[in-house]
Amino acid sequence: MNTLVTQPKSQKKIDLQRFLEPYLYLSPALIIIALVIITPTLVGISYAFQSIELLNPFNGGWIGLTHFKTLFSDRYFFSALANTLDWTLISLFFQFSLGLGLALLLNRKFAGRKLVQALVFLPWAVPTFLSGLTWAWLFNPIIGILPHWMTSLGMLPEPYNILSDPHLAMYGPIVANVWFGIPFFAITLLAALQSVPSDLYEAAGIDGASSWQVFVKITLPFLAPMIAITVMLRTIWIANFADLIIVMTSGGPANSTQTLPSYIFTTAYRRLDFGYASAMAVMLLILLLLYTAILLKMRSKLSNGD
Amino acid sequence: MSIIVFTNFLKSVAHRFAILLYLVFALFPLYWLLKIAVTPDKLLYSEGVKLWPSEFTWVNFELVFTQSEFPTFFMNSAIVSSATALLTTLIAAAAGYAFCRFKFRGKLIITGLLLVTQMFPLVMVLAPIYKIMAPLGLTNSLLGLVIIYTAFNVPFAVFLMQSFFDGIPRDLEESAMVEGCSRFQALYKVIIPLTLPGMAATLGFVFTAAWSEMLFALMLISDSSVSTFPVGLLNFVSKFAVQWGQMMAAGVLALIPACIFFVFIQRYLVQGLTAGAVKG
Amino acid sequence: MRKILFCSLLSLSIASTLALADTKLKLVEVITSPDRTAVLRQQVADFEANNPGITVEITSLPWGQAFEKLATMVQSGQTPDVVEMPDSWQGLYASNDMLVDLEGRIAASGLEEKLTDKTLAMARNTGGKANMIPYGFYLRAMFWNKKIFAQAGMTEAPKTMAEFVEASKKIKALGTGVSGYCLRGGVGGTNGWMMFMAAMRGSPEFFDEQGNSLLSDPESIKGAQFLVDLYKNGHAPRDSVNWGFNEIVSGFYSGKCAMLDQDPDALISIAKSMNSEDFAVAPMPLGPSGKAYPTIGYTGWSIFKQSENKDSSWKLISHLTSPEENLTWAKKIGVLPIHKGAEKNAFFSTEQYSGWFEELNNPNYIPLTMPTHLKGWGYFGSVMAKDSSQEALLGMISTEKMVEDWAAYLTKEQQAWMKTQ
Structure with missing residues (x-):
């Protein structure tokens, strides 16, 4: 063995190590995701092209795009799609703006801050089933106080249950969802806020910048990556989130709160038509992919523009 | 000068008032939960809209402790949630670091893949997962739940950890490496301490997500000795009656560990970074 | 030599207890509530005491999610032996040919004489062959x-x-x-x-x-x-x-x-x-x-065809629907019992129940059976x-x-x- 030979070899080894290192860090995540999520998802997607009805187990088999053709003439599908849009955008808007507000409020020293932090984050820890039931109680005029308060405030003509009114019912699960989701944005944004170097603020303070200027010029840019990722993920989650709706209104009255995921749930586990349910799930997947692609494109354009 | 003092005073009053509003919004439904738990059954409907019942009782809490299997359920939930939180945070920290500090082939595809895992409705993957887990003996076990929860929480946790790593200036570890640390040492000695708040946040998220998860826990577990507490809650809802008092009592009790957990991770959340550490 | 003998005896005894304890029945309760599960557990414990060698594992599904959970269990091959079958699911499982035909066993045990006509009609509601033994009725x-x-x-x-x-x-x-x-x-x-x-x-x-x-x-x-x-x-x-x-x-x-x-x-x-x-x-x-x-509804016990212990399963069902057990069950959960003459029991002749029994006895009230087939x-x-x-x-x-x-x-x-x- 002479050094001339080993030298490039070990150099190669180092190169290989360099090349492999990121994959090494990634491998546990990738393996578990591939086994537990990707494989079942592929199986789930394959249902969309098959006839899988538990009610008619003998009609199985591949049927191509039949489900997708049915889908385009299904009026419930389109109303569910519109409802999903309302549900997602309204929930997201309030969760985000109220969550950011809370993070800013908490990013300041005051007596009892620890206690307040622990308490305002509690809604996130309540199982959605329980929070759905609790909010349904609160909206029920027999056993809940909200309709009475809303009537006193002039928001309702008489104390009735907004969950029974097709024009208002969607706001019930939305309020519950906002309540549940504020802590998410508050925690992530607060953690990000606390990694803003304080000398930046000090410098701004010396320059005599107004607090709005500080917010726009320093805080926001620092938060931007976190905002981008949390808003994107949260949109996907909310769009896919059916628990509160199923518990509080089960899509009613008259389908007025039926979103795509709740319709998918009903189709799969009430009609036992897994094929059609999967076709709708695939449509939802495609729409969400489009949304993320657009968002990522915008993000990279923005960061290129900087 | 006094004007400044006065506006500062006004500002802090407004600040406290805003905090108070948030507190009321966050806690009122939970207060209602507690109210139902301490209301005797016969007053549940007749005094439904009162802010506090005319009589109150601890009997529901007693029943939950003595008559139900809730102590077991809480134990199971605690085991599953802590194991999931630890495992997920470790896996995600490693992956998030790779995402942040390396350029490598397939990065975009892997990012896309992580995102896609969040887009397909869970109800549609339930049956295939059940089929995979059943022959492995993971359908009636806490380990099975830990594996599934970890898998579904990892993607978000990776993004979260990545953005925390992103917030740490690159030259910090580079200078450490110049000073003779290996990359791993630099990670361990310099970066990890700085991402503790981020890790705490991740831990908190995953813990609560696992703590309150119901769909998989319901579908995969049928033996009550390995049930988690959200599924236990469902047993109070029968076809012909709902045992509201006991259910809400169990719900209130379930909030206590979550509350303790939040207080525990406070330190790290609030700690943040000192200006000096970041200057590098 | 002694040692060998001892060991072989020991292993034999272990083997035989294993053989005895071999029958393990899986029973799924779907209309779960804590009170009702307690009654069921008591009745099953009595059954186990009278039938050494058979153990019963009770799985209680929360009612709100029972349908999808049972469907998932069946779909992935984790089929139970005995299942509590609500009328509204009977048609689904019966027409997919998943339930055991109980006619032979009913005839052999002389149940035909003891059950009310309505009970037998409900048992045979899907396709004329009994595939469940109802345990009680609901009447509006x-x-x-x-x-x-x-x-x-x-x-x-x-x-x-x-x-x-x-x-x-x-x-x-x-x-x-x-x-x-x-x-x-x-x-x-x-x-x-x-x-x-x-x-x-x-x-x-x-x-x-x-x-x-x-x-x-x-x-x-x-x-x-x-x-x-x-x-x-x-x-x-x-x-x-x-x-x-x-x-x-x-x-x-x-x-x-x-x-x-x-x-x-x-x-x-x-x-x-x-x-x-x-x-x-x-x-x-x-x-x-x-x-x-007024609509009449019912729920009962069925045996899945995939069960490997059909005889033991039938024993269990027979125990649960025997006159005494059924009467206890009916009183506790609020259904009308299935055996002839049971309504003469003092519990059901109270004023509380009179509305229902008038519906049962007056020819102007005809119970409406939903097309659950x-x-x-x-x-x-x-x-x-x-x-x-x-x-x-x-x-x-x-x-x-x-x-x-x-x-x-x-x-x-x-x-x-x-x-x-």
Whole structure:
């Protein structure tokens, strides 16, 4: 063995190590995701092209795009799609703006801050089933106080249950969802806020910048990556989130709160038509992919523009 | 000068008032939960809209402790949630670091893949997962739940950890490496301490997500000795009656560990970074 | 040598206990509640004590998710031996040929003589062969709030549908915001629609001989319109369009509405929250034909075909449905028992139960059996009927449109079923 030979070899080894290192860090995540999520998802997607009805187990088999053709003439599908849009955008808007507000409020020293932090984050820890039931109680005029308060405030003509009114019912699960989701944005944004170097603020303070200027010029840019990722993920989650709706209104009255995921749930586990349910799930997947692609494109354009 | 003092005073009053509003919004439904738990059954409907019942009782809490299997359920939930939180945070920290500090082939595809895992409705993957887990003996076990929860929480946790790593200036570890640390040492000695708040946040998220998860826990577990507490809650809802008092009592009790957990991770959340550490 | 002998004896004894303990039955309870699970566990423990070598593992599914959970278990091959089978699922599992035919065992055990005719008819509801042993019946009757009726100047429950509307008008005229009828517009409301439609039609039949649904004939439409008008005229609470079981019962307790159609099992929870002198139970109101058709429901025990322990499973079912056990069960969970002569038991001859027994004994009340033999009945009841009846109540579609959709779906289902017979 002479050094001339080993030298490039070990150099190669180092190169290989360099090349492999990121994959090494990634491998546990990738393996578990591939086994537990990707494989079942592929199986789930394959249902969309098959006839899988538990009610008619003998009609199985591949049927191509039949489900997708049915889908385009299904009026419930389109109303569910519109409802999903309302549900997602309204929930997201309030969760985000109220969550950011809370993070800013908490990013300041005051007596009892620890206690307040622990308490305002509690809604996130309540199982959605329980929070759905609790909010349904609160909206029920027999056993809940909200309709009475809303009537006193002039928001309702008489104390009735907004969950029974097709024009208002969607706001019930939305309020519950906002309540549940504020802590998410508050925690992530607060953690990000606390990694803003304080000398930046000090410098701004010396320059005599107004607090709005500080917010726009320093805080926001620092938060931007976190905002981008949390808003994107949260949109996907909310769009896919059916628990509160199923518990509080089960899509009613008259389908007025039926979103795509709740319709998918009903189709799969009430009609036992897994094929059609999967076709709708695939449509939802495609729409969400489009949304993320657009968002990522915008993000990279923005960061290129900087 | 006094004007400044006065506006500062006004500002802090407004600040406290805003905090108070948030507190009321966050806690009122939970207060209602507690109210139902301490209301005797016969007053549940007749005094439904009162802010506090005319009589109150601890009997529901007693029943939950003595008559139900809730102590077991809480134990199971605690085991599953802590194991999931630890495992997920470790896996995600490693992956998030790779995402942040390396350029490598397939990065975009892997990012896309992580995102896609969040887009397909869970109800549609339930049956295939059940089929995979059943022959492995993971359908009636806490380990099975830990594996599934970890898998579904990892993607978000990776993004979260990545953005925390992103917030740490690159030259910090580079200078450490110049000073003779290996990359791993630099990670361990310099970066990890700085991402503790981020890790705490991740831990908190995953813990609560696992703590309150119901769909998989319901579908995969049928033996009550390995049930988690959200599924236990469902047993109070029968076809012909709902045992509201006991259910809400169990719900209130379930909030206590979550509350303790939040207080525990406070330190790290609030700690943040000192200006000096970041200057590098 | 001794050692070897000892060891072989030991292993033999282990093997034999293993062989004895070999039979492990899986039983799935689906209409779970803590009280009821306790009774079931007690009865199963007695069974295990009398049958050494058989152990029973009880899985109690929460009712709200039981359907999808059992479907998932069956779909992935984790099929239980014995399952609690509600009438609304019987058609699905029976027509997929998943349930054991129990006729031979019924004949061999002489059950035919002991069970009431109605029980046997229900057991054979899907396709003529018994595939479950019902453990009890639910029958609809009208709970009415005596206090509210007294305020409105009435002392008796309405006997006919016309009186029903009159009573509702008087209650509304009180001006206290109380309505007459606790309408169930949400999940589980199908029974109400079917009862009023049958009462107007004057027939308990759902189909003609060709399998065409009778729900869209003009008389049936009047029955549906009756409920829609009731709601539109304010004789049911505005919120009731989305009410499920919990809401109608709490509406009744709290005096938000004065009349409620429910099964005997609701008696248990209502009696807990109301004074017994404040309410009573009357038969369902009679239609123009002089007859009423309260819906009858049932739940029982079935054995899955995939079970490897069919004989032991049958033993267990026989134990659970034996006269003494069944009587205990029926009292505890609020169903009407299945054995001949059981209604003579003191418990059921109280005034509380008189409304139901009048329905059973008076020829003007004909129990209405839902077409649960149809595979799609569960879906029809829990999704289709709920969605479109809410649309009709809210005036988004006409009653005719709703009823025609129902008839079309049920005709298709019935004709598909007839083909397999």
